[in-house]
Amino acid sequence: MPENRDDLHDLRRKAHEAGIEGNSKMTAEQLRSALRDVERGKDPAEAKEKAKRKGRKNG
Known part of the structure; x- marks a missing residue:
């Protein structure tokens, strides 16, 4: 799901x-x-x- 700047900043x-x-x-998914x-x-x-390890496996 694409994140807008405000959502990412909040995360x-x-x-x-x-x-x-x-x-x-970190990506939004990694932050969550x-x-x-x-x-x-x-x-x-x-x-x-x-x-971060999980994100590397998926991306």
């Missing part, structure tokens, strides 16, 4: 607030995945790396 802001640092090159993992209790850095 990046939420990721930053959740402790997912350095998310400027990492945020979901953090909400479930995963460490933000681990959630980010998992989302």
Whole structure:
């Protein structure tokens, strides 16, 4: 699903607030995945790396 700039900006802001640092090159799908993992209790850095690995497999 294509994201508009405001939606992507909002996802990046939420990721930053959740402790997912350095998310400027992450896709919207990766950001959503990492945020979901953090909400479930995963460490933000681990959630980010998992989302990036998953994104490389799919893209």
